Amino acid sequence: MPIRTLLWLAIGSLAMAAYGAPAQAAEGTNDSRPNIVMFLVDDMGWQDTSVPFHTEETPFNRRYHTPNMQRLAKSGMKFTQAYSCTVCTPTRVSLMTGLNAARHRVTNWTLRVEPATDREHDTLRFPGWNSGGLCPTSGVKRTVHATPLPAVLRQAGYRTIHTGKAHFGAVDTPGADPLNLGFDVNIAGHAAGAPASYLGTDNFSNKRSNKNRPWDVPGLEKYHGQDIFLTEALTREALVAMDQAIDDGKPFFLYVAHYAVHTPLMKDSRFYQTYRDAGLDHKEAMYSAMIEGMDKSLGDILDNIERHDLSDETIVLFTSDNGGLSAHARGGEPNTHNRPLASGKGSAYEGGIREPMIVRWPGVTKAGSTCTQPVIIEDFFPTILEMAGIEGFQQIGGVLDGRSFAGLLHGEHDDVRDERPLFWHYPNHWGGTGPGIAPSSTIRRGDWKLIYYYADGRYELFNLAEDIGEYHDLADERPEIRDRMAKELGRYLVDVDATVPVDKSSGEPVAYPGGVR
């Protein structure tokens, strides 16, 4: 005779982090917590939109058609100084853990634990970073063990839905499967960071590719053979999962992480011709159409929120995972696609890290407002927990690098944020060619930004308020600022035990910035 009875449902392939405290169940179906939609675009640059994030409208704002981003910005708050990492996996792991890349050590994009994805470099090697990505358990080599955001939200009663590109963990590690990270639903996410094809007629696969290249998009078999673009298929599936959560009376965390606008650039014929007619070359027209397809997805989701009369109960956050690609594969002149920002994806310059960002929190954000204080990707983690009413969470290791920007959304000024240093750490070799694309670490404090290059120990110093394009390196003119910031950067990296490249000739790790040891 059982003393008490527990009901267990069929488990499937789920696993999540657990806590020292007894598990807390949702209190009921009349849940007053807000729904949260996190919309993360891939490789979208700061200017790849008709929403102006610069102080003035730019030619790019006129090129791209993103009416739904405009709609979101008009009803929410846009951020003009929002940052991600310089490539995709580090951003995604920071978003999911609240940790800075220097601390979580997933500093480059991931695919397989070994060999890691670094391109060969003339003078440096790149050992020791977490090429396995994020892992919900300990014990898996070259991974960071942390409690993922959806696991926390799920534990608190949210229905957690993953859509699109996952790219959190390498092939053959637990983190490759979003279901292992606390997502209840996984639509098309796995280890890879790009789709083999965006076309349903290709089965989202690349028949020419080697069978062992894991780029085929999983789980969308029902669209195979159809004339449908991947962005659209993902959106339709996301809407089904959203509807199911609403039917079930569960608050939902809908993570929409489009594969778009990552390479391969492909033709979304719904939007392509307009851009050709406007004079863009084939590649740039494909890119622009992928942007507009992404924006259409955002619109469909906003529409569905309205259809369910949930606008007042649903928070929408929008950003991108790194700067717009500008080094290769794009049309036009390389390294100009994010102007007025310099360079693009993979670069330490603003073009590689500054992102479009919009947040609409009903009853909190003022419609059509703008925030100019800097935020960085790991800030989303504590912000989203605060939105969900979750207090007292402790990340594994006891530290969170992220700082909630909920106050900013309330229209407050955050004095601490004015003085807070921001850090980027990319001790890796991406492979693209362009300004600032190199193994580096970076600190921003106030308007000043210092970049340290591992290959030659060189510094660059910019004043972003006066020189957003990073044309004028002031490292020699302002040595006192350079040296102070170099020391602060070095101390931080030592403090978090950041990995650095190894000099091939000496076999020794390269010096931390500022001579800090």
Place this chain on the structure above:
Amino acid sequence: MPIRTLLWLAIGSLAMAAYGAPAQAAEGTNDSRPNIVMFLVDDMGWQDTSVPFHTEETPFNRRYHTPNMQRLAKSGMKFTQAYSCTVCTPTRVSLMTGLNAARHRVTNWTLRVEPATDREHDTLRFPGWNSGGLCPTSGVKRTVHATPLPAVLRQAGYRTIHTGKAHFGAVDTPGADPLNLGFDVNIAGHAAGAPASYLGTDNFSNKRSNKNRPWDVPGLEKYHGQDIFLTEALTREALVAMDQAIDDGKPFFLYVAHYAVHTPLMKDSRFYQTYRDAGLDHKEAMYSAMIEGMDKSLGDILDNIERHDLSDETIVLFTSDNGGLSAHARGGEPNTHNRPLASGKGSAYEGGIREPMIVRWPGVTKAGSTCTQPVIIEDFFPTILEMAGIEGFQQIGGVLDGRSFAGLLHGEHDDVRDERPLFWHYPNHWGGTGPGIAPSSTIRRGDWKLIYYYADGRYELFNLAEDIGEYHDLADERPEIRDRMAKELGRYLVDVDATVPVDKSSGEPVAYPGGVR
């Protein structure tokens, strides 16, 4: 303003399986569920005790001194036909998952995912088994993804304590750390299946060993340099953890999995001399003293239960993970140490798989009773869930091979069990030398037992009721029974998609028994 508040405790390195249903918390501290102590000895044979498990007292029963096993048997039920697998990891994974080894595919002992631990064989290779062991998540190659027993108990409110040898998952996989499997506390468990040393004066380490051999016992630094045997140190820590659970008002699942009596045989000077004085050689005296040290640990735990006046609320289960080692490292005549059973650890014969087993369930088991119906290691999983009052659990994949023996403990006869076939599957090469030690699969139904050897396709058939020592192979005399059982064995292996060895010369998998395809 948070809408509701959740309390999160510091997480440490915990992760556990989660379920489709909202998590259920313990109902309170006045918990009426029983405590459960699972005492699993390593490499202990059926005769390595003063408790007689044979129909008559044997010379071995007179050799070994296990007064606390006698005490447990006197107050509970002993099982004379209890089975484990032929080596350690398969047994541990079956215990933790309720799955037969043929299904979970962790068929041999584990250490590293690659290379697997199989010894070189003249004619066979052993690909495809889960050399990574048990894993609480999907996505880790060569592991079985299942919900571990402690995760289920923990979810239901139990304090789950791991003591001693874990050996569930390979180095660099999540399953290596018991904290990833749902244990709240881990005392000295990791990937390895043996200690580098049993001596505190050795720091439980082997200074001569290569640094990369992961045998050093972790987490017992406070005993380093002390004159203490590993079994004693583990027991002291287990008592502390038990006391803490009692203080916290939590029902506890205390898993005490001693490294003893696995090799290296070492001298526990508290008990050694008595056995020398009785005429045993050095190795056998060390072995016997290790048995008695294990028994002393059992006694300490029973004493602590009594000290807390919890005897009526605490279930104790006792068994071993495979037959007693007899092929090498022991003193005396090889392959005689489990007589009247043939052979020992690693063998398909009874000496390799039949175990001492005792269960005391206060208010349920009749004091001093004996059960002669067969039980097998995967039966513990559903039995323990039933003891904890957990109903409706679904293992990943939807299947449990284990059958609860709670009815037997209630004194009932289980008619189904009389007709139920038992299966062992060892398509591996252990490396020891002795009768029945070879890549094989085995079925027992009623009194009949059929062994199939992969290297030569040979069968052996024994009637255990008439020939417990497996001296008389009846395969040629009773071809109708041989063929019927061979087919049943083959069908089961095909049904669970069991892996089989590959013939080196042909490169093809060896045939399943009974010609089943």
